[in-house]
Amino acid sequence: MNEGLDAYRALEAKQQPQWPDLAAVQKVSEELSSQPPLVFAGEADQLRARLAAAARGEAFLLQGGDCAETFEAATADKIRDRVKTLLQMAVVLTYGASMPVIKVGRMAGQFAKPRSSDTETRDGVTLPAYRGDLVNGYDFTPESRAVDPNRLTRGYHVSASTLNLIRAFTQGGFADLRQVHEWNKGFVRTPANQRYESLAAEIDRALKFMEACGVDHTALTQTEFYVSHEALLLDYERPLVRIDSRTGLPYGTSGHMLWIGERTRDLDGAHVELLSRLRNPIGVKLGPTASVDDALRLIEKLDPEREPGRLTFITRMGAGKIRDVLPGLLEGVRDSGAQPLWITDPMHGNGITTETGYKTRRFDDVMDELRGFFEAHREVGTFPGGIHVELTGDDVTECLGGSENIDEATLATRYESLCDPRLNHRQSLELAFQVAEELKKLKH
Numbered sequence: 213m214n215e216g217l218d219a220y221r222a223l224e225a226k227q228q229p230q231w232p233d234l235a236a237v238q239k240v241s242e243e244l245s246s247q248p249p250l251v252f253a254g255e256a257d258q259l260r261a262r263l264a265a266a267a268r269g270e271a272f273l274l275q276g277g278d279c280a281e282t283f284e285a286a287t288a289d290k291i292r293d294r295v296k297t298l299l300q301m302a303v304v305l306t307y308g309a310s311m312p313v314i315k316v317g318r319m320a321g322q323f324a325k326p327r328s329s330d331t332e333t334r335d336g337v338t339l340p341a342y343r344g345d346l347v348n349g350y351d352f353t354p355e356s357r358a359v360d361p362n363r364l365t366r367g368y369h370v371s372a373s374t375l376n377l378i379r380a381f382t383q384g385g386f387a388d389l390r391q392v393h394e395w396n397k398g399f400v401r402t403p404a405n406q407r408y409e410s411l412a413a414e415i416d417r418a419l420k421f422m423e424a425c426g427v428d429h430t431a432l433t434q435t436e437f438y439v440s441h442e443a444l445l446l447d448y449e450r451p452l453v454r455i456d457s458r459t460g461l462p463y464g465t466s467g468h469m470l471w472i473g474e475r476t477r478d479l480d481g482a483h484v485e486l487l488s489r490l491r492n493p494i495g496v497k498l499g500p501t502a503s504v505d506d507a508l509r510l511i512e513k514l515d516p517e518r519e520p521g522r523l524t525f526i527t528r529m530g531a532g533k534i535r536d537v538l539p540g541l542l543e544g545v546r547d548s549g550a551q552p553l554w555i556t557d558p559m560h561g562n563g564i565t566t567e568t569g570y571k572t573r574r575f576d577d578v579m580d581e582l583r584g585f586f587e588a589h590r591e592v593g594t595f596p597g598g599i600h601v602e603l604t605g606d607d608v609t610e611c612l613g614g615s616e617n618i619d620e621a622t623l624a625t626r627y628e629s630l631c632d633p634r635l636n637h638r639q640s641l642e643l644a645f646q647v648a649e650e651l652k653k654l655k656h
């Protein structure tokens with residue numbers, strides 16, 4: 213199995229930077245190959261087992277984080293607020309659905325972006341498009357936009373420190389369920405936060421009751437938290453493949469779960485080939501043009517053994533299309549006997565650009581796609597196993613609507629994303645409450 217790890221090199225690899233100096237890339241690649249793994253094979257196996265439960269309808273996956281992480285924003289405060297937001301959403305979902313929630317950040321590696329165009333033009337000046345901090349800089353100057361392989365090593369180190377902090381937060385007491393009120397502190401008071409506060413009070417009461425009954429809560433003091441990113445940049449992913457000493461099998465050690473994007477999921481492309489060799493749980497984005505045949509071939513290539521939890525399909529159809537497209541896809545896959553985990557990304561099919569040039573999404577469209585996802589699964593009898601959302605713990609104004617009613621004029625006030633718009637903290641909580649409602653319906 214391990215001999216084929218480099219077979220991808222003979223295939224077309226889309227969305228890769230045109231490195232000017234291949235010797236420099238080789239040097240970086242050797243350096244990365246000698247670094248310790250960021251995650252361990254056993255953790256990836258554990259996540260696979262958790263995802264298998266979600267595919268069976270016994271758990272729910274919450275996957276979220278920045279569209280594009282940046283080196284500069286990898287600060288303790290920003291990482292903490294993203295983790296807090298995910299923990300709060302997980303509490304809302306767990307309590308609402310009475311079901312374990314698997315927490316996976318789009319974090320500690322989400323540094324490379326596929327782009328529609330190789331270049332960007334501003335006021336008559338054309339430069340290479342920004343492809344994420346792992347490749348080039350965002351500032352619109354020739355120096356900053358030049359691709360630089362040394363960014364791969366920097367990305368590795370920033371991922372390591374991000375992951376270190378995430379592990380400290382989630383294992384060191386910060387994620388203790390008795391901190392459920394604390395996670396809400398520091399965020400502006402909104403209807404969603406107040407609703408969260410009442411839920412936290414109920415959880416508190418339940419915990420005190422358990423304590424009074426002498427129940428041991430050690431299990432609640434820590435939480436499992438995994439990291440994931442789009443495995444886009446093969447010159448980063450390949451050197452971080454390691455052979456697991458327990459089994460002799462290869463794992464991508466840049467993150468627990470790796471996914472293949474909508475633009476790079478070609479069956480005969482390099483991304484599908486490389487990830488087919490790795491033992492991690494693998495995600496694949498499926499947009500509105502994905503056919504049943506595409507899905508079945510991806511299953512055959514990426515999950516020939518039909519291993520529970522191995523494959524997650526992340527659908528991103530767009531609110532206007534999901535009800536037409538998704539049921540047929542679900543039926544076709546169900547009828548083949550395969551049982552991948554199905555989750556929804558209600559963000560990527562709903563992008564719009566305002567007249568003033570802001571890339572944005574309407575919160576209402578995001579919610580509509582979410583409802584469409586639950587409806588499609590209800591219709592076909594399959595399990596809607598999770599959500600994949602671009603979000604931040606920061607108070608940004610990037611997506612339109614939500615209870616604070618962000619309008620086009622407000623977008624400019626705190627638009628910080630370097631690529632696509634994210635839900636801010638309160639929009640994320642609002643979304644979690646609505647998903648919890650949908651999950652409750654499943655129980656009845």
Ligand SMILES: O=C[C@H](O)[C@H](O)COP(=O)(O)O
Binds near residue numbers: 279326327328329631
């Ligand atoms: O996050 C997804 C893609 O990288 C992004 O939507 C591409 O954006 P573009 O169309 O501006 O290149």
Ligand SMILES: C=C(OP(=O)(O)O)C(=O)O
Binds near residue numbers: 560
């Ligand atoms: C690029 C992304 O999505 P998609 O592949 O679905 O366009 C993403 O999730 O960052």
